Amino acid sequence: KRPPASIVFIFGGSGDLNYRKLTPALYNLSLDGYLPEQFAVVGIGRSKYSDSSYRDRLLEGIKAFSRQKDDLDTNWDVFSKSVAYLNMDGEDADAYKKIADWVNDKEKEWKTQANVIFYLAVAPQLVPDIATNLGKLPLCGDTSRVRIVVEKPFGHDLESARSLNNLLGGLFAEKQIYRIDHYLGKETVQNILALRFANALFEPLWNRNYIDHIQITAAETVGLEGRGGYYETSGALRDMVQNHLLQILCLIAMEAPVSFDADEIRNKKVDVLSAIRHFTHEAVRDNAVRGQYDAGVVKGKKVVAYRDEEGVKHESATETFAAVKFFVDNWRWSGVPFYVRTGKFLQQKKTQITIEFKSAPHFAFPQESADTWRPNRLIISIQPDMDIRLRFQAKRPGQSMMLNPVEMVFNYMDAFDGQQPEAYETLLLDVMQGDATLFMRADQVDQAWQVVTPILDVWQKRQPVDFPNYQPGSWGPEDAEALIAQDGHHWVNVK
Ligand code: BG6
Numbered sequence: 199k200r201p202p203a204s205i206v207f208i209f210g211g212s213g214d215l216n217y218r219k220l221t222p223a224l225y226n227l228s229l230d231g232y233l234p235e236q237f238a239v240v241g242i243g244r245s246k247y248s249d250s251s252y253r254d255r256l257l258e259g260i261k262a263f264s265r266q267k268d269d270l271d272t273n274w275d276v277f278s279k280s281v282a283y284l285n286m287d288g289e290d291a292d293a294y295k296k297i298a299d300w301v302n303d304k305e306k307e308w309k310t311q312a313n314v315i316f317y318l319a320v321a322p323q324l325v326p327d328i329a330t331n332l333g334k335l336p337l338c339g340d341t342s343r344v345r346i347v348v349e350k351p352f353g354h355d356l357e358s359a360r361s362l363n364n365l366l367g368g369l370f371a372e373k374q375i376y377r378i379d380h381y382l383g384k385e386t387v388q389n390i391l392a393l394r395f396a397n398a399l400f401e402p403l404w405n406r407n408y409i410d411h412i413q414i415t416a417a418e419t420v421g422l423e424g425r426g427g428y429y430e431t432s433g434a435l436r437d438m439v440q441n442h443l444l445q446i447l448c449l450i451a452m453e454a455p456v457s458f459d460a461d462e463i464r465n466k467k468v469d470v471l472s473a474i475r476h477f478t479h480e481a482v483r484d485n486a487v488r489g490q491y492d493a494g495v496v497k498g499k500k501v502v503a504y505r506d507e508e509g510v511k512h513e514s515a516t517e518t519f520a521a522v523k524f525f526v527d528n529w530r531w532s533g534v535p536f537y538v539r540t541g542k543f544l545q546q547k548k549t550q551i552t553i554e555f556k557s558a559p560h561f562a563f564p565q566e567s568a569d570t571w572r573p574n575r576l577i578i579s580i581q582p583d584m585d586i587r588l589r590f591q592a593k594r595p596g597q598s599m600m601l602n603p604v605e606m607v608f609n610y611m612d613a614f615d616g617q618q619p620e621a622y623e624t625l626l627l628d629v630m631q632g633d634a635t636l637f638m639r640a641d642q643v644d645q646a647w648q649v650v651t652p653i654l655d656v657w658q659k660r661q662p663v664d665f666p667n668y669q670p671g672s673w674g675p676e677d678a679e680a681l682i683a684q685d686g687h688h689w690v691n692v693k
Pocket of ligand 1: 350418437438
């Protein structure tokens with residue numbers, strides 16, 4: 199179903215996120231017939247563009263980043279009629295009248311009221327001023343049709359996240375606030391709920407009685423991609439774990455929802471976050487590992503050490519790799535470790551979840567076959583491969599009872615025709631529809647910050663003595679292997 203008439207204002211209209219992700223997402227939604235007939239997207243920024251030079255600029259982005267590229271010029275001609283540019287400074291309170299006027303004029307032209315969406319694709323320090331100025335527009339009091347979308351990072355720590363939540367909460371109703379975590383829009387991430395709760399097969403086993411441990415890996419082969427200034431103040435724990443990876447952990451660990459109501463799903467997720475053990479400062483040392491990459495070579499290309507990147511301090515203590523062993527202290531998961539790791543310039547681009555089951559309780563086979571006997575394992579590949587693999591034992595053909603692990607594989611590309619929508623397409627459509635299921639509620643953000651705060655505190659207090667401590671193109675620092683090896687496991691890296 200198409201959403202009602204909508205106007206999307208993008209603060210940061212001349213910025214990178216809009217260029218690479220947002221406009222391509224809207225363009226693809228329009229090609230797939232998901233946009234309302236009465237639709238407009240207005241870039242807001244300080245750069246001086248006319249409507250037409252702005253459209254030309256965005257067209258370059260479409261050519262480079264759109265998922266669909268057929269008949270591009272013709273299709274862009276049609277779509278770009280909905281694109282406009284408003285030259286204004288988000289910090290200039292007087293300029294906001296332009297927005298109200300723009301909405302009024304459009305609604306007159308369309309002869310209908312529209313959903314109005316303010317997307318803040320700007321640096322985090324600009325968010326409070328823009329939100330405050332928007333909050334003064336009488337229009338924003340209309341909680342049923344006006345929404346604000348806030349990009350990550352949502353705060354820098356618990357305190358700043360709380361003050362941002364308080365500020366937004368004073369200006370808008372919670373149901374108007376859409377805190378984006380783009381991982382939640384990925385098809386393979388959404389599929390976790392389908393896998394777990396649309397099948398009767400997995401859920402009875404999905405607990406401490408049958409699961410030995412869980413691994414969540416988000417390995418990247420890229421580095422800072424020109425974002426040294428931001429990354430230096432963030433680090434891997436804030437950039438990936440606090441948001442994306444804890445959200446994935448929630449989807450794996452949550453209880454069954456009663457319905458797909460936005461608050462029902464988010465209640466179940468926040469229950470997981472509030473059950474994650476908060477480490478004491480002593481426990482941080484045993485359960486969290488940090489790393490920073492050295493100079494080296496990745497895929498034949500030279501990489502400079504993190505400390506020599508632009509925007510990074512020479513003695514920087516910022517981590518470009520983090521591995522943490524979390525515990526979810528509740529009835530279902532008591533004692534089951536959740537190993538989570540992420541890093542820049544690792545050996546392979548791979549986001550995957552590994553569920554490792556306990557071994558069969560009794561081994562009745564000839565002793566010779568014990569060498570190849572392996573526990574069952576379910577691997578959910580989020581990206582770039584999109585598949586789910588179940589490993590189990592089979593009898594190796596021949597005259598003796600020898601065992602061999604084999605795999606059953608579900609692959610998205612084989613099973614379903616056509617392309618998958620990108621995360622931002624799904625999420626933008628959800629905002630227009632008013633569906634907040636895949637967005638972060640204030641309490642989720644707060645709980646997730648509480649989980650990482652002790653680690654951040656210890657890391658800040660105790661300067662790393664061994665940085666840089668991993669080679670680009672490796673799987674991270676040796677301590678990360680030790681973190682999991684001390685429990686008798688190893689990280690699963692599927693080729
Ligand atoms: C962003 C992080 O949120 O996610 C980046 O800021 C990271 O550092 C990116 O590279 C990864 O997203 P994806 O969709 O490419 O896995």
